[in-house]
Amino acid sequence: MEKKGDLSNFERGMVVGARRAGLGISQSAQLLGFSRTTISRVYKEWCEKGKTSSMRQSCGRKCLVDARGQRRMGRLIQADRRATLTEITTRYNRGMQQSICEATTRTTLRRMGYNIEDWKNVAWSDESRFLLRHSDGRVRIWRKQNENMDPSCLVTTVQAAGGGLMVWGMFSWHTLGTLVPTGHRLNATAYLSIISDHVHPFMTTMYPSSDGYFQQDNAPCHKARIISNWFLEHDNEFTVLKWLPQSPDLNPIEHLWDVVERELRALDVHPTNLHQLQDAILSIWANISKECFQHLVESMPRRIKAVLKAKGGQLSLSDTTNIF
Known part of the structure; x- marks a missing residue:
C-alpha cells in the first residue's frame, strides 16, 4: 500500500534509481509499492528540475540557511565527515548573528543531499x-x-x-x-x-x-x-x-x-x-x-x-x- 504524503529523499532516490536502471513505470511501481502516478511525477521532477528532495519549495517559513550558509555548512562537512549533527550545528553557529537549531541543520543537510542518517537505518x-x-x-x-x-x-x-x-x-x-x-x-x-x-x-x-x-x-x-x-x-x-x-x-x-x-x-x-x-x-x-x-x-x-x-x-x- 502506498504511503501518504510526499516521499522522503530516500524513497525519491529509489524511484529515480529504478527508472534510470531501465525499469518502466509499471515495473517501478510494482517493485517500490507506489502508484504509477507517483513514479511518473517523481521521475519527471528529477528530469526537468533535478529535484530529489521532498522539501516543498513554495510554502512554509523562509529558509534560515541561504546559499552562502549552505556553502559554509558544506565546508564544515568536508572538514569533518564524521561530525555529529550537534557538532555541525555548534560549529556553524560560531560567529553567526542568527543561530540555528539541530532541526534546521538536519533539514538543510537533506536539502543539500546529505542523507547519511537514512542510510544508518x-x-x-x-x-x-x-x-x-x-x-x-x-x-x-x-x-x-x-x-x-x-x-x-x-x-x-x-x-x-x-x-x-x-x-x-x-x-x-x-x-x-x-x-x-x-x-x-x-x-x-x-x-x-x-x-x-x-x-x-x-x-x-x-x-x-x-x-x-x-x-x-x-x-x-x-x-x-x-x-x-x-x-x-x-x-x-x-x-x-x-x-x-x-x-x-x-x-x-x-x-x-x-x-x-x-x-x-x-x-x-x-x-x-x-x-x-x-x-x-x-x-x-x-x-x-x-x-x-x-x-x-x-x-x-x-x-x-x-x-x-x-x-x-x-x-x-x-x-x-x-x-x-
Missing part, C-alpha cells in the same frame, strides 16, 4: 563464497608477439581446487552482524532459519523504534513464499528494503567481502582444509574495524550519485575511486 546482507585455494590467473611469461598460442605459453587452470565455503553476513552503520557459514548455496528453509535466528534479533536490537530497513537481493530463496510470509508477519518491526535487480554497485557489503578475501591471501599460514578456512574467515570478519564499515555506509550518497551518473550501468574504476 539500513542493515545490509549478502552471501559470498570463498575458495580454499584461489588463483587470480595472472601468470607472467616471456614470449614473442607471434607466440601467444604456442602450447608452451599457455597455462591450464584448476577450478575451485580443494572446495570452498559459502557464508552469509549482515552489517549496518552501528555494528557488524553475525557471519553464518552455510556450507552450500542457501535454500529457502535454511534462509528462514537465518532470518529468524540472526536478522530478527539484529533488527529489533539495533532499531527498537521499528525504523530500520533490511536489505537483501533478489535471490530465489529470498523471494520464496515462506520468506515473504515471515516478513509480512514482522512488518511492524522493520521494513524490507525494495531492491533493484542486478544492483551490486549499491550494496556496500561487497567491499567487506573484498576485505576478507585480501586478508585471507595475506595470511602467513594459509588454510589447508575447510575447517581452517572457516576459522580464518570468521576471525577476519570479527576484526574488521568500525571505521571500515562505517565509511562504506557513509559512501552511499556518493554511490547513488555515481550510479545515476552511469545511467544505471556498472560503475567504472574511476567512479568507484571517487566514491571511496
Whole structure:
C-alpha cells in the first residue's frame, strides 16, 4: 500500500534509481509499492528540475540557511565527515548573528543531499563464497608477439581446487552482524532459519523504534513464499528494503567481502582444509574495524550519485575511486 504524503529523499532516490536502471513505470511501481502516478511525477521532477528532495519549495517559513550558509555548512562537512549533527550545528553557529537549531541543520543537510542518517537505518546482507585455494590467473611469461598460442605459453587452470565455503553476513552503520557459514548455496528453509535466528534479533536490537530497513537481493530463496510470509508477519518491526535487480554497485557489503578475501591471501599460514578456512574467515570478519564499515555506509550518497551518473550501468574504476 502506498504511503501518504510526499516521499522522503530516500524513497525519491529509489524511484529515480529504478527508472534510470531501465525499469518502466509499471515495473517501478510494482517493485517500490507506489502508484504509477507517483513514479511518473517523481521521475519527471528529477528530469526537468533535478529535484530529489521532498522539501516543498513554495510554502512554509523562509529558509534560515541561504546559499552562502549552505556553502559554509558544506565546508564544515568536508572538514569533518564524521561530525555529529550537534557538532555541525555548534560549529556553524560560531560567529553567526542568527543561530540555528539541530532541526534546521538536519533539514538543510537533506536539502543539500546529505542523507547519511537514512542510510544508518539500513542493515545490509549478502552471501559470498570463498575458495580454499584461489588463483587470480595472472601468470607472467616471456614470449614473442607471434607466440601467444604456442602450447608452451599457455597455462591450464584448476577450478575451485580443494572446495570452498559459502557464508552469509549482515552489517549496518552501528555494528557488524553475525557471519553464518552455510556450507552450500542457501535454500529457502535454511534462509528462514537465518532470518529468524540472526536478522530478527539484529533488527529489533539495533532499531527498537521499528525504523530500520533490511536489505537483501533478489535471490530465489529470498523471494520464496515462506520468506515473504515471515516478513509480512514482522512488518511492524522493520521494513524490507525494495531492491533493484542486478544492483551490486549499491550494496556496500561487497567491499567487506573484498576485505576478507585480501586478508585471507595475506595470511602467513594459509588454510589447508575447510575447517581452517572457516576459522580464518570468521576471525577476519570479527576484526574488521568500525571505521571500515562505517565509511562504506557513509559512501552511499556518493554511490547513488555515481550510479545515476552511469545511467544505471556498472560503475567504472574511476567512479568507484571517487566514491571511496
